[in-house]
Amino acid sequence: MIAFLKGKVFTVEQDTVIIDVNGVGYRVNVTANCAASLQRKDSEVLIHTHMIVREDDMQLYGFQTPEEIAVFMLLLGVNGIGPRAALSILAHMKPEGIGRALALEDMTSFTRIPGIGKKTAQRIILELKDKFKKINIAIGETEEAVGGEVNAGLFNDTAEALMMLGYGAVEAREAANKACVDSTLAVADAVKLSLRYLDNKRNK
Template structure:
């Protein structure tokens, strides 16, 4: 099991980064929050979870052990795979997810792409209080900008949204005060799209 990586950031994309560890480049799928902390050319230490399937080995990366623990708990829920678990963490911080589960807020959980009413109910029943108490994370503050960021638009389209839906969600996210960085804006747009399901 690859539990963590320490190395130089070679590349940062919409949904993944490449980290050079002793000459080997590891591609790591990560949340917008984690990716926003990575800078090309800088050394980074991230926590990882390796998901092995018959036809693939995929490495998921996290800024904190808390994020990693939440991810691994989510993938233990029937019907929730690693990509949906990552989408949950793209929409919610670990503490926001704890609050949604504690208040049994199916509507909030349904904002995540790929999570319907039944999946939300399963999460509430199967996870319960396994994530522990709220740890007191503060939400990130952000500014506004009017342009449609092509990287965010491409990211949303690659996740299956139509271009018109994606553009509208980006505009709405900016109106709601989303940050101007690609990861912040992508996360906010996903929340907008999820709320319209």
């Protein structure tokens, strides 16, 4: 198994990156947030990876921290959660946010994620509440839930609006992630903040 890759960023797409390791390009499935952080070509990176091998396919899934890959492995153990769904959950919730939602049995945090319904959220909580405690990820004392920092519904609506304005998926998600820390914003206000961030970034 490939535990990690250390090399240079070759290309970045919406949910995959190609890492050049000594002249060999490895395609790695990642979250949009991870892809956004790796946009600079030829930058040196280290990505923690998990390989999933099937009869007709072999895929690498990459993460920026050991905590993320530990939670990914837990999620794969839940009935009905495949690698894409597990990656989607981690795209919307940080490990500590997942831990808080599990501790509080907060289904709403999970059902706000596209593709995660009430029954799936119930299974996640039922099957992982006790297991999560064993991987020693600090979840903090706050009872704030919902993806650690970003409201998933606001984030998705903002990113979609930016893409409709012509921005690429990775760029739109990066800007939306910056703007949507304030979960009380209306979508229109979050879009305005995102556009301001994008303008500032381009003028640097």
